[in-house]
Amino acid sequence: GSTIGILGGGQLGRMLGVAAAQLGYRTHVLAPDRESVAAQTASVTTRADYHNRIVLADFAAACDVVTYEFENVAVAPVEWLAERVPVHPHPRALAVAQERAAEKRFVEGLGGRPAPWAPVDSLADLEAALARIGYPAILKTSRFGYDGKGQAVIRDAGGVAAAWEAIGGPAVVEGFIAFEHEFSILMARGQDGAVALYDAPLNVHREAILRTSTVPAPAAVLAQVDAASELARRIMAELDYVGVLACEFFVGADGPVFNEMAPRVHNSGHWTIEGAETSQFENHVRAICGLPLGSTALTGTGATMRNLIGDDDGLAALGDPGAHLHLYGKATARPGRKMGHVTMVGRG
């Protein structure tokens, strides 16, 4: 069978490995740590030094197609790989998604609407931007942020210096959107350009970490799904995208407000493993391997996914025989660390 190369060693790679195995593919994980949780479901693991050309050349030779489960892989080695083996999604998706200012400009160019924002490289930039954007605002580091790490809320002028001290530049500052609901668009695109859209989940965050994703979402979200998914379609077409793309939105007063995108499978799509006919992981594998996409229809009346964070082992959830428990095999629990998730599928 063919071998799928996966850059990154987290739980997304682990679940991609399970889906790939079911379709008869082998997976070769390239991750900084040989003991990664993705290594546990991979056929082969190589310890990544993404800048070591010998390691990369061996990896390219061993794989029939390469994908990534982590958007902070450096772009240059991925471009180098793409000259030797097909890489999906296109490395340009990685370049756009890993730099917040580039991402917002790209999306604005396609007619999308982020919160009012400005790039900031100095405290003076930040003060000038806040004079226009107002308070409250959020300062976000340009690169490498996740789960709200590298962000600071600025409530008033008294908080500006401390936020700059904590985050520094390069960063973006954006207006705080007082939203009622947050949702995501999960879409797969095949090599033939066919797209498959999942039901849009309502996402609830606490301390900037995703806690639950629920489908179907409430009416206020459903009213903005067409506009949001139209933007996702334009993003995919522009990037000649192959695979699953996730776009995060806030429900705005006059249409969806774009937050950020992830050029990969996404935490808010984990409910699709049991809640949709074809999971996001399987559809990502199908797309990058040139197979037809599978149905995204709900298997029941809806689904809720709850993340297991910190020391929540999820075992209590098994008191309900309908609960689907997924544990990621991480050795040590830390506050704020995603250890697994539990999905309940609604049966009307």
Ligand code: ATP
């Ligand atoms: P991840 O990549 O893990 O989703 P991240 O660190 O890239 O997270 P964001 O998605 O930018 O962070 O923000 C995390 C959460 O913080 C959002 O899902 C939202 O709940 C809140 N948030 C972010 N930006 C804004 C904003 N402009 N207005 C209001 N809330 C926001």
Ligand code: MG
């Ligand atoms: Mg993010």
Ligand code: MG
């Ligand atoms: Mg986010």
